[in-house]
Amino acid sequence: MKILIIGGGMGGTILANNLARRLTPELRSGKVKITMLTASEKHMYQPGLLYLAFGRVTPDELYKDQASLLEPGITLVVDPVEEFMLDDNRVKTKSGKTFDYDVLAIATGSRPVPELIPGLAEHSHTFYTEETALKMFHALRAFEGGRVVIAMGVPHKCPMAPLEITFMLHDYFKDRGMSDKVQLHYTYPIGRVHSLENVAKWAAPEFDRLGITYETLFNLKEVDGAAKVIRGEEGGETPYDLLISIPAHRGMEVIEKNKLGAGGWIPTNRQQLNMEGRSNVFILGDTTNIPISKAGSTAHFQADTLGENIAALYKLGAPVRDYDGKVFCFIEAGKDRATYAMFDYLNPPDPKPPTKAVHWFKMAYNKLYWISARGLL
Amino acid sequence: MAEKKVIDARGSFCPGPLMELIGWIKLADIGDELELLSSDKGSAEDVPEWVKKVGHEYLGSREEAGVWHIMVKKTK
16 A cells, blocks of 8 residues: 655644554555655744744754654655646656555645735734744844734634734733833734634633733734734724734645645545545645644644544555544743643533643643654654 | 535634634635535624625525524625
8 A cells, every 4th residue: 555645744744653653564564655745854843933933942943854753664755746636646746756646645734825915924023934933033122112913814823823922922021121112902803802712701801901902803904014004804994013913824835726625725524534525535734624723733633533544444444533623722821821722523622721830831842742743642 | 607605614613613704705706605504603693793894795594403504795
């Protein structure tokens, strides 16, 4: 059996390692082959970018060699896919090579697209890439006070990021003795401060307690950099001195170019994670069109499910479990307190009051991630 | 040519049905009709409120076996 995994992010890496452990004898005997095609020889811990924006980690801490994360027996090829020929069970890479498969897993992820909102890329700071997070770090250091507005596009990767950046900005300016010079103003696309009702019920009083103002039903339409104003699709506008954005995301361009799914999101069965209409093509992580959080934990839990199911396909001839929609998100509530939200398709989260213990567990997880990517945690 | 699209947001706590609609309506063409499926009864109120506020056309909704079907036309 030839298993081909497209994408070396969290989902693809955990899946490859999970499969390699379950199929070690078969890999050694050559009955099974696992190949990963990826765009970079480096693997980035993306959640670390939030801390980079505050100078709490440095860029080198966010990367490891992709090859160092993979189990022996997995073939790693740094050569991104450009063409999917699903009817022929084959893909073609940038270098012109073709790879055929019996089972394909697509985990190409998503990308921020600030350019979809006029003025956003030029006039806002964000932390979704190393380059922009570093730029934001320097902008925060240089900021002398005024109105800081947090605004976002839809959909966006990491649903907790809007809250986390806001609480962390509050503590950042407080520690610099600038609380009386800075007004934080939070905007959100729907009629409460977070999509998860119980998280919103916790966060709104926290904003009130900290003096953070907010407005809801605000979807970014444009940024007027000259007037220093953002305008919403709902007709409202709000001024800013410093604009922090969580840009809208799209799936990767290669997905759209190959017409696998509008917006780069591939239609995916929400339990079995197969591409709609294809029994040997599986989708995981941000790449799916499943209406759940685009978050690392989603990719992780889906990779666990697929690892078990693809191994079972080989050994038993059928999958053995469903993905239940499980998501786990830490929520940084400032510089040294955190809580979390865990939920699935049937059960909403019930976040507890933030504690220092959960924050320190998150700090530990930032290091443990590399064990997680290897499929050991 | 205008299309009719179904957005299945049943069982979505996060991002939730309204946020799903907001994301997908950006990908639709003007004139397209979108049918949002939601298992959250709150969608029957917050989706029409947002649609009217932004200026799209709310075409109505119905409930079948605990699922709300909310019809929206992209107009701008």
